[in-house]
Amino acid sequence: MAAQFHLEIITPTKVIDEGLVDYVRAPGVDGSFGVLARHTNAIMAIAIGEIKVVKGSVENSYACTQGFAEITKEGVQLLVETAEQKDDIDLQRAQEAFDRAKAELQKKHDELADEEEALKALERSMNRMRIAKK
């Protein structure tokens, strides 16, 4: 069996998951990156996307939003604003958020309250729906 390492997924309100894993893939801002045991020390920014965790033959997916990863000898810590396991995603809520954001973006430019925020919301909801439906 390949070497394992300690992984923690932490959000401001909760420790979502921790334990020994074989492999984790996280969505870096410049593209996804994978981490195996004995990775070099690193700090990487994380974008909205999917965290994939492989533990033995079990695969697990999480929808996450921005944050960063700290990779050290002791293990990997993913500090993200939110993270939900694939099965815990509230599809209906995501769909509502998606509709809201879409409606917001269809407004005329001068009526738009906060374009950046609406785009982010759109991205978040699409990400959640994509992972939940996998």
Place this chain on the structure above:
Amino acid sequence: MANLKDIRKRIGTIDSIRQVTRAMKLVAAAKLRRAQGNMEQARPYARRINDVLNHLLPDIDRGTHQLLTMRPAKKKAFVVLTSDRGLCGSFNTNILKYAQKVIDEAGKDQSQLICIGRKGYDYFGKRGYDVVEHYAGFWKDLSFNHAIEMADAVTERYLKGEFDDVRVIYNEFKNVAQQEIVEFHYLPLVLEEEDDATIKDYLFEPTKDEVVKSLVPRHLTVQMWRFLLESNAAEQAARMTAMEAATDNAGELIDNLRLEYNKARQSAITTEILEVVSGAEALAE
């Protein structure tokens, strides 16, 4: 000697007050437990962000980030955290007194206030302080989104140059019986101990600068979240202690009144017996 009926009525009143205070104590205790749980859950994230920033900041040129740049503190802002509701002992009084002292020292006219919690807004709004923003009514369903909203509002004003220095004044939860007033230097960002970097041989993606840029706002939000949680737990603890004391006092009052009631009853009986006996004696003669 007080009238028997009056005393009975007073005992009844105090007893119903005691029931209310006891119920409030139990509610506060339950809320406190949840608040402490939330604090526990928030700790790992806050600690890690703090650690990483601590390591990184010595290597970063402060001038390149607006939130890190020290500018002469001409205009100050104070964020004061209070509760929405009263009946929690000296929780609000203490913090308002402290905040007022600090603000007056800094100069009332050069200071802006952000009041979190209704009590603070009522207090400073009435006294002619410059309250630029206030929040109320969120404590009962406190969530991380509130922290984001508040931190963003403060940061935005800071970046616009409305003020150059932000202090947060809040009650820190020490233990159930103790709260401590803390004044925290929120902006520009200063960390207590900028120790030597053991993190130098790290790989950064995309770049160290970018990482810090994304970390700083996140750190500010998490700090705000921590203040909210601390203040919330401290409020519940203060209320619990206050209500416990009130319940005890009510019990004591009831005990005293019972004694008085029994004394009054006893003396009424004695008088009656005396009357009967002397009446009988008068007849026998």
